[in-house]
Amino acid sequence: MKLAILGTRGVPNNHGGFEQFAEYFSLYMANKGYDVSVFNSHTHPYQEKEWNGVKIIHKNDPEDKIGTAGQFFYDLNCINHCKSEHFDVILQLGYTSSSIWSKLLPKNSLIVTNMDGLEWKRSKYKKPVRRFLKFAESLAIKSSDFLVSDSIGIQDYIKKTYNKESKYIAYGADAFTTPNEVVLNTYYVKPYNYNMLIARLEPENNIESVLDGAVLANTKEIFLVVGKHDVNKFGAYLKNKYKEHPYIKFVGGIYNLDHLNNLRYFSKLYFHGHSVGGTNPSLLEAMASGALIVANDNVFNKSILKDNALYFKDEKDVCRIMDDAVLFEKYKKEFKNNNVKEIMLNFNWDLINSQYEEYLLSKLNSNA
Structure with a gap:
């Protein structure tokens, strides 16, 4: 499997949850011998082209210059790269700023999207933005070959709202055993x-x-x-x-x-x-x-x-x-x-990572 992970600011993590998952999962997959690439913002502090066996693809991210709108251009740059380099599976983490470019996703790659939370419910957004996010959610549902939900609540919501099945896979964590x-x-x-x-x-x-x-x-x-x-x-x-x-x-x-x-x-x-x-x-x-x-x-x-x-x-x-x-x-x-x-x-990381690996492989093999 040649895998690309899209939708984060990059690895190693210095931002949030999706970045943390991308860090753990990409490292797990690279250690298993898969060809794994993670897209990084060009502003990410890690500037090398490889990290512990994971290929790093830096793409221009103007968020630091034009604000939130820059995320849309960053995702566009990542998707355009996917058209120039074949990946068996493109794992999208979230959809907020990538789904409007969904028609540009390569047809010969399997598109798997983690649907994140109910972004359109976030009160920090004004009503027009929340309407757009609901629309973006529907675009991601339609344009993805397969969906992942990170909670039972999200899985139920997708089934009820869109009559679509999604695979429930949560995040992971490591038990803390060394207090100091x-x-x-x-x-x-x-x-x-x-x-x-x-x-x-x-x-x-x-x-x-x-x-x-x-x-x-x-x-x-x-x-x-x-x-x-x-x-x-x-x-x-x-x-x-x-x-x-x-x-x-x-x-x-x-x-x-x-x-x-x-x-x-x-x-x-x-x-x-x-x-x-x-x-x-x-x-x-x-x-x-x-x-x-x-x-x-x-x-x-x-x-x-x-x-x-x-x-x-x-x-x-x-x-x-x-x-x-x-x-x-x-x-x-x-x-x-x-x-x-x-x-x-x-919720241990080995379990979560193996669930993702098995799910991606099963869908890739079923579509071969």
């Missing part, structure tokens, strides 16, 4: 004496509800907000709103996985507010690190966490949970053990 308190010194926190969240600072991640709850709570422990706060208006708005509350600390993006794992492991409460579709990678990582998770009450989070988390709907729930002194001692060990076991059984 020394890492905490970098962030001026002490074990089990702080709360935290990790997210892109966007409205649908319910960050404002979580932080409003922290303000309402009588407990004023340090609250670490991990995520780039200087890349959009909402991030700047949040940082300004809570500037009078010194215990709420915006620490920016952190991409050192060992640091993130230790911060999650030693946190008192870990808040996961994501509400728009998909199996979020940061949720699996929180489970794998043994954090006591407080998640937004929605079908996507509940389908993964089941009964092994606390849930909130609004800032009042957050306040109540933060002020309940017995929850940590009551649930930490039980939820930790159950979540780590779930990761090891159903």
Whole structure:
């Protein structure tokens, strides 16, 4: 199989969930002997043409000059390259900025698309953009030979809305087994004496509800907000709103996985507010690190966490949970053990990667 992975800013990961998956899966496939290429933005800090056996194809990405619109041109450049070099399978991660070019995809390649979350539901977008995203979703459905859903909720949605089958394959994570308190010194926190969240600072991640709850709570422990706060208006708005509350600390993006794992492991409460579709990678990582998770009450989070988390709907729930002194001692060990076991059984990277490999091979062979 000659495989191309399209739709990310590139590997190694320094951005987000799809990039992380592309990193793990491309390395897995290269180690298995497949011919694997990943498209990288020309602005990606890694500038070599190969990474651990994975071919890197840099393409012009004007996002740094013209903003979000640049993603469309970047995807166009990647798709045009696919027309000049034959790939057996093109694995598209997401569809937002690539589906409008779907007619340009090569007819002699198998197109498999991971449908991501319900992008058109994201409240950060204005109504015209959300209408476009719904249209882009339908284009991706029609133009793909096969579809992958990263959650049962998305799989059900695609079946109900488009009467299309999709293969459920989640993201992966590695169980965290090497806690090291020394890492905490970098962030001026002490074990089990702080709360935290990790997210892109966007409205649908319910960050404002979580932080409003922290303000309402009588407990004023340090609250670490991990995520780039200087890349959009909402991030700047949040940082300004809570500037009078010194215990709420915006620490920016952190991409050192060992640091993130230790911060999650030693946190008192870990808040996961994501509400728009998909199996979020940061949720699996929180489970794998043994954090006591407080998640937004929605079908996507509940389908993964089941009964092994606390849930909130609004800032009042957050306040109540933060002020309940017995929850940590009551649930930490039980939820930790159950979540780590779930990761090891159903979400480990070897399993996820092998599921993708088997699925792509089966579809390639059936279309030979």
